[in-house]
Amino acid sequence: MPMPNWIKEWIPKDRLVANKFKLSKRYLRNSKKLQFMVGEKFQGTDNWAWFKYMVISKKYGKYWVRYTEGLYECNCPFFKHRGICSHIFAVAQLTDTWPKIETIFPEKNVL
Numbered sequence: 001m002p003m004p005n006w007i008k009e010w011i012p013k014d015r016l017v018a019n020k021f022k023l024s025k026r027y028l029r030n031s032k033k034l035q036f037m038v039g040e041k042f043q044g045t046d047n048w049a050w051f052k053y054m055v056i057s058k059k060y061g062k063y064w065v066r067y068t069e070g071l072y073e074c075n076c077p078f079f080k081h082r083g084i085c086s087h088i089f090a091v092a093q094l095t096d097t098w099p100k101i102e103t104i105f106p107e108k109n110v111l
């Protein structure tokens with residue numbers, strides 16, 4: 001699926017997040033930096049149920065990006081603060097798999 005609107009709107013509003021998005025494009029230009037480790041698609045679909053990627057940062061070494069049914073996690077320090085990072089942005093664009101809004105903004109999980 002394409003990038004959700006809430007992410008499109010979020011990126012230009014937050015300078016740090018915009019910077020991580022810009023960085024993610026660098027990872028995408030060098031596919032060796034994004035290594036698929038393991039994962040499964042929902043049966044009979046092209047949609048990922050879960051997966052794990054290794055992202056290789058020149059400066060900081062290896063990071064692990066995990067995705068499970070709408071929830072992304074990364075073991076980098078920026079993720080701990082903001083719930084997103086350049087590594088997740090890179091893997092999300094590569095796999096066309098995006099986080100659910102409530103995994104990053106829990107307060108948005110209201111009907």
Ligand SMILES: [Zn+2]
Binds near residue numbers: 076077084
């Ligand atoms: Zn990260």
